[in-house]
Amino acid sequence: MPRYSRILGPDGERxxxxxxxxxxxxAPQLYGYRQVQSVQHVDGLTPWKMAQIHRAAAHGEPQAWLELAEDIEERDPHYLSVLGTRKRQVCQLPMTVEAASDAPEHVKHADFIREWLKEGVLDDALFDILDAIGKGFSVLEIDWDASPKRVQPASLVHRPARWFNFDQADGETILLREGATGQPLTPHKFVVHRHKAKSGLTIRSGLARIASWSWMFKAFTTKDWQIFIQNYAAPIRVGKYDPTASDVDKEVLARAVFNIAGDAAAIIPKGMEIEFVGLKDTTKSAEAYEKRCDWLDRQVSKLVLGQTTTTDAVSGGHAVAQEHRLVQEDIERADARALSTTVKRQIIRQMIAFTFGPQEFYPDFRIGRPDEVPLGEVVNALDKLGPKGLTVEVSQLRDRLGFTEPAAGAEVIGGRPPAPIEPPPRDPAAPRELAQLRHLVSRHASAPEPEFVDRMTERLAEDAAGALAGLTGEIRAAFDAATDMADLAERLTRLELDPGELADAMGRAIALSHLTGRAALLDELGGGRDAGRD
Incomplete structure (x- = not known):
């Protein structure tokens, strides 16, 4: 009897x-259906035999076809190259996990998946999962690792597609080749990825089914080309014999004609003749083979990558290459989306359900490039919109550019240049204050009021105290020793102050200069008042 536990799957079943x-x-078998060795079908392959293999696969016997698809990858460098390019292009895309919501338990689920992804189990398996691009489907067996706190795949083991069959009733349910009818796959034990290059049965949707014809015709052409190259520039030997020659004489002449190419020497009876007939134009004959092979390769490139520019040197310039690259990116996104769905439904949900129990919502898992504005457009927007009031957090921009926060004391490049040292702006209120002061002086010079002079003297003392406040000992000493503003500026320059301190000191100096003038006027007012008293 099966031993069931409290662990539930995403469907809630034990x-x-x-x-x-x-x-x-x-697992592989030494004897049986799942042997490591496979039958080679490419030897002596003819169009009739190829059609027979395809027909058998469509009628529920795909083993020969799946073995042939694997042989084609091993024998055709171009097909293996473009198919590998398509697989690796998706394998290198970033993987992201988003929590189902901001709830603490959903965040915990997403963190659990992220920690598992760091172990690289899925990274190692992506290439094998994408074997479905060529064959229409791929199967990986999950080796589950259970601990008291978590259940997660320890490895994803690729199983050859030829070890599986399809249910005869629906033509879609994948069965393990075992017995007469096949064995159903254990639930949650396998990752089955299907690739749909066209609608219809899975066994007929792989790219290898279409590529096999181009490969076969290319193989015929390559074989003829090799024979041509072997005999290139060698003349055709024609042996002539007399009508009265016996069968023995004919046999001697035939051996001489066939052997003379390799040995470059032969003997024949007198009266026999060998004629060497050379080809006049062999260049065009050689180009015919090459052009046919190139044409067939381009068809395979279109089939697998959707374009030819990235695999073949064709005219058209940069613009054509850019358009072809966009076509390849469309295929990349489609492959990544299908792969993301398979991983999410057959691995991620099982991990969460086995570890935390069945959930109503599961983390979202995606493989693919983020839909972001290109960096050039981001920088251009900041350059134009920043002066107009657009504000962006520096941390967001660093993350977008892939930069980290500089460590304390680290050597850095860039940053804002130091502000230039400029003399402090003149206080526009100072001239107005002096004018007002002169007006008051002229108004009260004839009969100065003691209260007015006292109030002005008291205000002057308060302003002077504010201007001198906050000065360091060095700057205050420079103030005390300076004879005039020019001397003070020179003394402050020698102190090598930073721009902020220097600007502050110069501003206070100008304020004190204005106050000094006001003090002199008050002294005059005070003197006039004292003389009047005397």
Whole structure:
């Protein structure tokens, strides 16, 4: 009897512990359907035999076809190259996990998946999962690792597609080749990824089914080309014999004609003749083979990558290359989206359900480039909109550019240049104050009021105290020793103050200069008042 536990799957059903955590179900066999060695179908392949293999796969017997698809990858460098390019392009894309919501438990689920991704188990398996691009489907067996706190895949083991079959009833359900009818796959034990290059049965949707014809015709052309190259520039030997020659004489002549190419020497009876007929134009014949092979390769490039510019040197310039690259990016996004769905439904949800129990909402998992504005446009927008009031957090811009916060004391490049040292602006109120002071002086010179002079003297003392406040000992000493403003500016320059301190000191100096003038006037007023008293 199956040993069930309290572990539930995403569907809420209890899982079979023995089947899920026991021995692998699709392990290789020394004898049986799942042998490591496979049959080679490419030797002696003809169009009739190719059609027969395709027909058998469509009727529920895909083993020969799947073995042929694997052979084609091993024998055609171009097909292997473009197919590998398409797979690796998706394998290198970033993977992101987003919590289902801001709830603490959902954030915990997302962090759990992120920690598992750091172990690289999925990174190692992505290339094998994408084997479905060529064959239409791929199967990986999950080796689950269970601990008291978490359940997660320890490895994802690729199983050859030829070890599986399809249910005869629906043509879609994948079964393990075992017995007469096949064995159903254990739930939550396998990752089955399907690639749809076209609508219809999965076994007929792989790219290898279409590429196989181009490969076969290219193989025929390559074989003829090799024979041509072997005999290139060698004349055709024509042996002539007399009508009265016996069968023995004909056999001697035939051996001489066939052997003379390799040995470059032969003997024939007198009266026999060998004629060497050379080809007049062999260049065009050689180009015919090459052009046919190139044309077939371009068809495979279009099939797998959707374009030819990234694999073949064709005319058209940079603009054509950019358009072709956009086509390849469209295919990349489609592959990444399908792969993300498979991983999310067959791995991520199982991990969460086995560890935390079935959930109503699960983390979102995505493979692909982020839909972001290009960096050039971001920098251009900041350059134009920043002066108009646009504000952006520095941390966001650093993250967008991939930069980190500089460490304390680290050597850095860039930053705002220091503000230039400029003389402090003149206080526009000072001239007005002096004019007002002169007006008051002229108004009260004839009969100065003691209260007015006292109030002005008291205000002057308060202003002078404010101007002198905050000065350091060095700056105050420079103030005391200076004879005039020019001397004070020179003394402050020798102190090598930073721009802020220097500007503050100069501002206070100008204020004190104005106050000094006001003090002199008050002294005059005070003297006139004292003389009047005398």
């Amino acid at each position: 899982v079979d512990m023995d089947a899920l955590f026991g021995e692998p179900q699709a």
